[in-house]
Amino acid sequence: MHWSALTLWRPDYQRAFGKRANFRAGLHCGPVVIGELGIVKMEIALLGDTMNAAARIQQACRDTGHRVLASAALIERIAALPPGIVKHSLGPMRLRGKETELKLYALEGATESQPVSITISEPAAPKLAPTPTVGRVG
Secondary structure, three states: OHHHHHHHHHHHHHHOOOOOOOOOOEEEEOOOOOEEOOOOOOOEEEEOOOHHHHHHHHHHHHHHOOOOEHHHHOOOEEOOOOOEEEEEEEEOOOOOOOOOOOEEEEEEEOOOOOOOOOOOOOOOOOOOOOOHHHHHHH
Protein backbone atom coordinates (compact mmCIF):
# COMPACT_ATOMS: atom_id res chain seq x y z
CA MET A 1 0.00 0.00 0.00
CA HIS A 2 1.30 3.43 -0.90
CA TRP A 3 1.47 6.36 1.54
CA SER A 4 -1.09 8.34 -0.47
CA ALA A 5 -3.63 5.50 -0.18
CA LEU A 6 -3.41 5.70 3.61
CA THR A 7 -3.98 9.45 3.42
CA LEU A 8 -6.89 9.05 1.02
CA TRP A 9 -8.64 6.35 3.08
CA ARG A 10 -7.88 7.85 6.52
CA PRO A 11 -11.32 9.55 6.92
CA ASP A 12 -13.08 6.29 6.00
CA TYR A 13 -11.03 4.30 8.53
CA GLN A 14 -11.66 6.93 11.18
CA ARG A 15 -15.40 6.78 10.55
CA ALA A 16 -15.63 2.98 10.31
CA PHE A 17 -13.20 1.94 13.05
CA GLY A 18 -12.72 5.04 15.18
CA LYS A 19 -8.95 4.96 14.51
CA ARG A 20 -6.53 6.36 11.98
CA ALA A 21 -4.71 4.02 9.63
CA ASN A 22 -1.15 3.66 10.86
CA PHE A 23 1.72 1.20 10.54
CA ARG A 24 5.10 0.13 11.83
CA ALA A 25 7.76 -1.45 9.62
CA GLY A 26 10.84 -3.55 10.35
CA LEU A 27 13.32 -3.75 7.48
CA HIS A 28 16.04 -6.38 7.17
CA CYS A 29 17.77 -8.36 4.45
CA GLY A 30 19.24 -11.81 4.05
CA PRO A 31 18.44 -15.25 2.73
CA VAL A 32 14.91 -16.62 3.00
CA VAL A 33 13.22 -19.88 2.14
CA ILE A 34 10.21 -19.42 -0.13
CA GLY A 35 7.66 -22.14 -0.61
CA GLU A 36 4.02 -23.07 -0.87
CA LEU A 37 2.24 -24.40 2.19
CA GLY A 38 -1.13 -26.08 2.46
CA ILE A 39 -3.12 -28.79 0.77
CA VAL A 40 -6.56 -27.26 0.33
CA LYS A 41 -5.53 -23.61 0.28
CA MET A 42 -2.01 -23.01 -1.03
CA GLU A 43 -0.20 -20.01 0.40
CA ILE A 44 3.21 -18.57 -0.33
CA ALA A 45 5.38 -18.68 2.79
CA LEU A 46 8.62 -16.84 3.50
CA LEU A 47 10.60 -18.58 6.24
CA GLY A 48 13.92 -18.33 7.98
CA ASP A 49 15.99 -16.27 10.36
CA THR A 50 15.82 -13.21 8.09
CA MET A 51 12.01 -13.16 8.28
CA ASN A 52 12.12 -13.74 12.03
CA ALA A 53 14.59 -10.88 12.50
CA ALA A 54 12.41 -8.53 10.38
CA ALA A 55 9.40 -9.40 12.57
CA ARG A 56 11.42 -8.73 15.73
CA ILE A 57 12.64 -5.41 14.32
CA GLN A 58 9.04 -4.44 13.57
CA GLN A 59 8.11 -5.32 17.16
CA ALA A 60 10.96 -3.07 18.36
CA CYS A 61 9.17 -0.12 16.73
CA ARG A 62 6.66 -0.23 19.57
CA ASP A 63 9.40 -0.27 22.22
CA THR A 64 11.39 2.58 20.66
CA GLY A 65 8.46 4.73 19.52
CA HIS A 66 9.68 4.80 15.90
CA ARG A 67 7.49 3.88 12.92
CA VAL A 68 10.27 2.47 10.70
CA LEU A 69 13.37 0.62 11.87
CA ALA A 70 16.03 -0.95 9.66
CA SER A 71 18.93 -3.25 10.44
CA ALA A 72 22.52 -2.22 9.82
CA ALA A 73 22.73 -5.18 7.41
CA LEU A 74 20.16 -3.46 5.18
CA ILE A 75 21.41 0.11 5.63
CA GLU A 76 24.93 -0.96 4.61
CA ARG A 77 23.57 -2.35 1.32
CA ILE A 78 21.50 0.70 0.37
CA ALA A 79 23.19 2.80 -2.29
CA ALA A 80 21.63 5.99 -0.86
CA LEU A 81 18.62 6.87 1.23
CA PRO A 82 15.82 8.58 -0.68
CA PRO A 83 15.79 12.40 -0.54
CA GLY A 84 14.28 13.63 2.72
CA ILE A 85 14.87 10.34 4.58
CA VAL A 86 17.41 10.37 7.39
CA LYS A 87 18.74 7.57 9.53
CA HIS A 88 19.39 7.75 13.25
CA SER A 89 21.49 5.04 14.86
CA LEU A 90 19.82 3.37 17.82
CA GLY A 91 22.91 1.25 18.38
CA PRO A 92 22.91 -2.48 19.09
CA MET A 93 19.60 -3.74 20.48
CA ARG A 94 18.65 -7.06 22.00
CA LEU A 95 15.59 -8.46 20.21
CA ARG A 96 13.32 -11.12 21.62
CA GLY A 97 14.40 -14.61 20.58
CA LYS A 98 17.76 -13.49 19.21
CA GLU A 99 21.09 -14.58 20.70
CA THR A 100 23.04 -11.63 19.35
CA GLU A 101 22.20 -7.95 19.32
CA LEU A 102 21.31 -6.25 16.03
CA LYS A 103 22.38 -2.70 15.28
CA LEU A 104 19.25 -0.75 14.31
CA TYR A 105 18.52 2.56 12.63
CA ALA A 106 15.36 4.63 12.80
CA LEU A 107 14.33 6.00 9.41
CA GLU A 108 12.50 9.30 9.56
CA GLY A 109 11.44 12.23 7.46
CA ALA A 110 9.15 10.84 4.76
CA THR A 111 5.87 12.63 4.46
CA GLU A 112 2.74 10.72 3.62
CA SER A 113 2.63 12.26 0.14
CA GLN A 114 6.25 11.46 -0.64
CA PRO A 115 6.81 8.10 -2.37
CA VAL A 116 9.78 6.19 -0.99
CA SER A 117 12.07 4.15 -3.22
CA ILE A 118 15.23 2.39 -2.08
CA THR A 119 17.85 0.76 -4.30
CA ILE A 120 19.67 -2.18 -2.74
CA SER A 121 22.96 -3.40 -4.16
CA GLU A 122 23.05 -7.08 -5.00
CA PRO A 123 25.53 -9.22 -3.07
CA ALA A 124 28.05 -11.29 -4.95
CA ALA A 125 26.71 -14.72 -5.83
CA PRO A 126 27.71 -17.24 -3.19
CA LYS A 127 30.13 -19.94 -4.21
CA LEU A 128 28.55 -23.24 -3.31
CA ALA A 129 30.30 -26.56 -3.20
CA PRO A 130 28.59 -29.29 -5.24
CA THR A 131 26.18 -31.28 -3.12
CA PRO A 132 24.93 -34.79 -3.73
CA THR A 133 21.38 -35.17 -4.97
CA VAL A 134 19.10 -36.85 -2.46
CA GLY A 135 15.77 -38.28 -3.52
CA ARG A 136 12.90 -40.23 -2.09
CA VAL A 137 10.55 -42.57 -3.82
CA GLY A 138 7.35 -43.32 -1.97
